[in-house]
Amino acid sequence: MSLTLDEIQDFKGKYPKQIWSLFFSEMWERFCFYGMRGMLVFFMISQLDLHEKEANLQYAATQAFVYAFTFIGGLFADKVLGFRKSLFWGGLLMIVGSLILATDPHNYFFLGISFTVVGTGFFKPNISSMVGQLYKPNDSRADAGFSLFYAGINLGALLGGYLCITIGKGEIFTNLIPENLRWNVAFGLAAIVMVISLINFVFTQRSLGTIGLQPGHPDNEIKSAPIPKWQEYGVYVLSLIFVPIIMVMVAKTQYTDYFMYTIGPLTLIYLFYEMTKVTVAERKKLLAALVFILFSILFWGIYEQSGGSLSIFAAKNLNKDLLGLDPNGVNNSGGAFFIIFLAPIIGLLWIWLNKRKIEPNTIIKFGLGFIFLGLGYYVLFATKFFANLQGVxxxxxxxxxxxxxxxxxxxLSPIGLSIMTKLSTKNLQGMMMGMWFLASAYGQYVAGIIGAGLATAKKGSTNYDALITYTDGYKQLGLYAIIAGVVLILISPFVKKLMQEVK
Structure with a gap:
């Protein structure tokens, strides 16, 4: 290996050089993910003729399985594949899914989505884990690094979130793309950018030293017996078997209910089992991580209305008074746009506060995240005061x-990624990162149920009535978020004790 782990972690300045290459790969993967995410509900309603309530539940099932499989992908990476092979395999599956959707999105929608669900599960948690390993334990620069990483990947979310939905709807490039091929091109973009992502990662590996190597590799930092090839190939075969299973479970949302009722308790039982094998100090850190994980479910349940109810709200209840931009495109990409500019500033703010020993601890940052989320939903509620009689x-x-x-x-989110790596034991990092994303799966699941409730309008109701139903619902969500933020700040001394030396 050209670099040792100590050489990588002993970097000068604010950021390790490898973080730039990793977020470039993640940037294109997020183009694929957010591009598809932004199209799902609109495509199901306008092209597959699903009812708004049904489309929200289908969206929730899809997104829930995406994040649920990050737990499985993280587990297989820890035990069998290693971060690098897991990431590459996931990227290949995402390319296959995107190509299926690009070929015939109307007839093979759920098949293509199922490939991308399983692929994302192998890709997403493991690149975040590799970013965490660029830093020594308790390096105060890690939060800033994850914030920068978060900004970089959101460039992909910005581009994919706006371009895919506006191409599919025919808002842009209408003279270049025939009407009957707009959705094919929109889904096809995802395949192209994932190819770029994987090519970039092939070159990135040269500068990662021992980070992300398969368990049992001769150069791995943790020495263990080599993984038998049949186990590695077995993971690949098993993940392909999951594709038709996911296809059925996403198409029939009641099966998603059964899955979500089962996977959470089983995951907690497995975590508690792993806790019996660690020291008391490590166990306390894992309990602290569990507090972050459980509260994040509520956060994402409220936050993730953007792909569901807010997608419908944008299509029906928003005008184009912002530079003539498409409301759905803004809804899908607006958050990413703000992250690109704000994340480096927030990251540098944490460093500035840390040097003056006044940086809030991570649990208080979480609480602030909930409070801002709640205030944002109160602003969404206030949009009703600017509406005309047509509900726009x-x-x-x-x-x-x-x-x-x-x-x-x-x-919350970039800090959450960072704290999972800090609180996890070295041999459980992939699993804990997967649990972090599994909490997001439950958040997506809850978000879909909330969105389906908001989308249930009375028969004969007007567009203005729908606006009032949505905005009143957003007011309630804002209240819940602020209460959760206050609770987190109040319990922060207790959680801080569990975290011990971790800041």
Whole structure:
């Protein structure tokens, strides 16, 4: 290996050089993910003729399985594949899924989505884990590094979130793309950018030293017996077997209910089992991580209305008074736009506060995240005061809500990735990162149920009535978020004791 782990972690300045290459790979993967995410509900309603309530539940099932499989992908990476092979295999599956959707999205929608679900599960948690390993334990620069990483990947979310939905809807490139091929091209973009992501990662590996190697590799930091090839190939075969299973479970959302009722308790039982094999100090840290994980479910349940109910709200209840931009495109990409500019600033703010020994601890940052989220949803509620009699309100004011909500996300999500790596034992990092994303799966699941409830309008109701139903619902969600933020701040001394030396 050209670099040892100590040489990588002993970097000068604010950021390790490898973080730039990793977020470039993640940036294109997020283009694929957010591009698809932004199209799902609109495509199901406009092209597959699903009812709004049904589309929300289908969306929730899809997103829940995406994040649930990050737990499985993280587990297989820890035990069998290693971060690098897991990431590459996941990327290949995402490319296959995107190509299926690009070929015939109307007839093979759920098949293509199922490939991308399993692929994302192998890709997403493991690149985040590799970022965490660029830092020594308790390096105060880690939070800033994850914030920068978060900004970089959101460039992909910005591009994918806006371009895919606007191409599919025919808002842009209408003279270049025939009407009957718009959705094919929109889904096809995802395949192209994933190829770029994997090519970049092939070159990135040269500078990663021992980070992400397969368990049992001769150069791995943790020495263990080599993994038999049949186990590695068995993981690949098993993941392909999951594809038709996921296809059925996403198409029939009641099966998703059964899955979510089962996977959470089983995961907790497995975590508690792993806790019996660690020291008391390590066990306390894992319990602290569990507090972050459980509260994040509520956060994502409220936050992730953007792909469901807010997608419908944007299509029906928003005008184009923001530079003539498409409301759905802004809804999908607005948060990413703000993250790109705000994340480096927030990251440097944490460093500035840390040097003056006044940086809030991570649990208080979480609490602030909830409070900003709640305030953002109160701004969404206030959009009703700018509506006309047709139930159409200001995209400008809606975008202000996205800005406030994004401040909440920046207090929680990149810090969450960082704290999972800090609180995990070395041999459980992939699993704990997977549990972090599994909590997101439950958040997506809850978000879909909330969105389905908001989308249930009375027969004969007007577009203005729908606006009032949505905005009143957003007011309630804002209240729940603020209460959760206050609770987190109140319990922060207790959680801080569990975290011990971790800041």
């Amino acid at each position: 309100t200001s995209l400008n004011f809606f975008t202000i809500a996205l800005l406030v909500i994004t401040l909440g996300e920046l207090c």
